[in-house]
Amino acid sequence: xxxxxxxxxxxxxxxxxxxxxxxxxxxxxxxxxxxxxxxxxxxxxxxxxxxxxxxxxxxxxxxxxxxxxxxxxxxxxxxxxxxxxxxxxxxxxxxx
Numbered sequence: 819x820x821x822x823x824x825x826x827x828x829x830x831x832x833x834x835x836x837x838x839x840x841x842x843x844x845x846x847x848x849x850x851x852x853x854x855x856x857x858x859x860x861x862x863x864x865x866x867x868x869x870x871x872x873x874x875x876x877x878x879x880x881x882x883x884x885x886x887x888x889x890x891x892x893x894x895x896x897x898x899x900x901x902x903x904x905x906x907x908x909x910x911x912x913x914x
Contacts, residue, residue, distance in 0.1 A: 821904060821905045822847060822848065823845055823846060823847045823900070823904050824845075824846050825843050825844060825845045825846070825896075825900060826843070826844045826846075827841060827842070827843055827881045827882075827892070827893075827896070828842040828843060828844050828853070829841075829842045829878075829879065829881075830842075830869055830873065830879050830881070831855060831858075832873060836870065836873070836874070837858075837870065838858045838861070838866045838869050838870055838873075839855075839858055840855045840856055840857050840858050841855070841856045841858070841860075841861075841892070841896060842854075842855055842856075843855075843856055843896065843900065845900065845904065847904075854900075854903065856896055856899050856900070856903075857899075860895040860896060860898075860899045861891070861892065861895060862891065862895075864891075865888065865891040865892060868888060872884075
């Protein structure tokens, strides 16, 4: 099992009612590449409201163009969630 990985945020997932559904992430290890949908529950309420507003005024949201404070509010909980997903729950490429 390799616990070294990198990721790239591909986008924000929207539910039909325009709520934030999650974050689509491309996760890559030495041997595998997977698309993972992280749940929106990992984000705080204010960040979700901000993302919902930005998606309402734009058709597409590039996370790398958001203010750094917002990026950190997305990336910090996402890092923790991905560490748990990769290391404790699954080995990339070998879903239990």
